[in-house]
Amino acid sequence: MTELREENGWKPLNAGGFMAGIGPLYARRRDDGVFTYALETGEAHANALGLIHGGVIAGLADQAIALVAWQAAGRAPVVTVEMSTRFTDSARPGARLEAEAAVRQTSGSMMFVDAAVREGERTVALATAVMKITRKGGGR
Structure with missing residues (x-):
């Protein structure tokens, strides 16, 4: 596994908030323009069974x-x-968990987005979300 370093194309993101607490989060742009986001996990990310907690995986997605x-x-x-x-x-x-997402559809201020979280070639989680584009200055 290559290290999450800038010479390997990875750049640390200052995501702040929750992600700063479980991160750091890294990003890399592939040649086709798709971004991959990565999180190196450790014991602090584990649940009582010794596996990565589902909240960490869902948070990354x-x-x-x-x-x-x-x-x-x-x-x-x-x-x-x-x-x-x-x-x-x-x-x-x-x-190392890596996540990629893609917009499936946009309708007005709503977006429908799909994501996958992987460890190497194995898919750990799939997610689908509805996102709302908000106005600057707050409010929904």
């Missing part, structure tokens, strides 16, 4: 979805209205 929606909305603020997460496999501390 939500962050990837929000960043992709924000970019697609011309960098207008977006908020998660609803998100459904399906856990398809588990991960253990020490795993």
Whole structure:
């Protein structure tokens, strides 16, 4: 596994808030323009079974979805209205989780976005979200 370093194309993101508490979060842009977001996990990310906590995985998916929606909305603020997460496999501390998201459809101020969280070739979770583009200065 390559290290999450700038010479490997990874750049740390200052996501702040919740992600700062479980991160750091890294981003890398592929040649086709798609962004991948990564999180190196450790014991602090584990649940009582010794597996990566579902909240960590869902949080990474939500962050990837929000960043992709924000970019697609011309960098207008977006908020998660609803998100459904399906856990398809588990991960253990020490795993690098990578998330990618794509906008499926936009309708007015609403966006429908899909994401996958993977550890290497294994898909750990799939998520679907409804995002709302908000007005600058607050309000929904």
